[in-house]
Amino acid sequence: MKIGTKIVHEGQEPEKTTGAVIPPIYQTTTFAQKDPGVPIAEFEYTRAGNPNFSRLEQTLAAAENGRFATVFSSGLGAMTAWLATVGQGAIVANEDLYGGTYRLLINVFERYGIKCTFVASDDVASWKGAITSETKWVLVETPTNPLLKVVDLKAVCKLAHAKKAKVIVDNTFASPVLQNPLDLGADVVLHSSTKYLGGHSDVVGGVLITNDEGLKKDFDFYRKAMGLNPSPFDCWLVSRGIKTLALRMAQHQKNAKAVAAFLKKSVSVKNVYYPGFGGMVSVRFKDDKAAKKFIKGLKLFCLAESLGGVESLVCQPSSMTHASIPKAEREKIGIDDALVRLSVGIEDEVDLLADIAAALR
Ligand SMILES: Cc1ncc(COP(=O)(O)O)c(C=O)c1O
Structure with missing residues (x-):
């Protein structure tokens, strides 16, 4: 089965x-x-x-x-x-x-x-x-x-x-x-x-x-x-x-692929982390100010911890999900304040990309 x-x-x-x-x-x-x-x-x-x-x-x-x-x-x-x-x-x-x-x-x-x-x-x-x-x-x-x-x-x-x-x-x-x-x-x-x-x-x-x-x-x-x-x-x-779950994962993945590809084309983004499957995408901005501005500019992506729900979420791992790792340890492996993590939900791709485009602007 x-x-x-x-x-x-x-x-x-x-x-x-x-x-x-x-x-x-x-x-x-x-x-x-x-x-x-x-x-x-x-x-x-x-x-x-x-x-x-x-x-x-x-x-x-x-x-x-x-x-x-x-x-x-x-x-x-x-x-x-x-x-x-x-x-x-x-x-x-x-x-x-x-x-x-x-x-x-x-x-x-x-x-x-x-x-x-x-x-x-x-x-x-x-x-x-x-x-x-x-x-x-x-x-x-x-x-x-x-x-x-x-x-x-x-x-x-x-x-x-x-x-x-x-x-x-x-x-x-x-x-x-x-x-x-x-x-x-x-x-x-x-x-x-x-x-x-x-x-x-x-x-x-x-x-x-x-x-x-x-x-x-x-x-x-x-x-x-x-x-x-x-x-x-x-x-x-x-x-x-x-x-x-199977239906949701298909939509999470389709949306995440589109989000990763879209972010890769943006000049304000330094690095996009996407393994080619799944619904999670991480993005590194040039500095923490740009990262914060992006987070604040999003409307459909809710600023919250956790992931994997139907709704899109955004978080800054350094101050949220990974704050319990000492700063020096964290930064050594690349988790700094310029890194943003997206849990891409199952909303319509068009609306998610429009939200990201507006936040990038
Ligand atoms: C990869 C991973 N493992 C384990 C956990 C812990 O799960 P819980 O929050 O249900 O205790 C989390 C929570 O974010 C996680 O992201």
């Missing part, structure tokens, strides 16, 4: 007892038991599990061609559960990661014995030099946030597995419509479902997907033990939003 069909049907079956085509929101904290310790179905308490979690997990696992998924309260909630599974040890990751991921690795988990080495995303030799027999896990974000660099996943997975390290891929920017890391050798896929999966900027959520039953058990355990669960309603919203 193709992904456009799977996201409409897998985990999306009518509810068995009433036939409701759209399942209810199981807004309950707890589930009645037949005997002490014997639940009626598989559910006991919503921190540990809920029918809305299970349905969404079935959809998301299918979308990524995986066997198992565990949903969380946010993308960083999913990252936290994965890091709890890692325990202590050495991790290799790419240097231009989402700022919140960097903060979680350095400002939280380093204290508990995680040691992270950062490498240049698009340089396989740099990954090769950093991945050693000491490496426990490799964390890859691709395309990267906000510079949209692409990591050669097949090559990095091969390097990691040769050293007996596992690979987790943050696939938030590509979405499962454009990239399936498990098929390229990854052990785990992570999404912030806040973004393209939900697609409507109305829900915060995260997920880990894997083919490894042992890892699935660990992820479920840490969700329950650490209280990283989502709410039933939030899962219901993602289950609803994801049905149009």
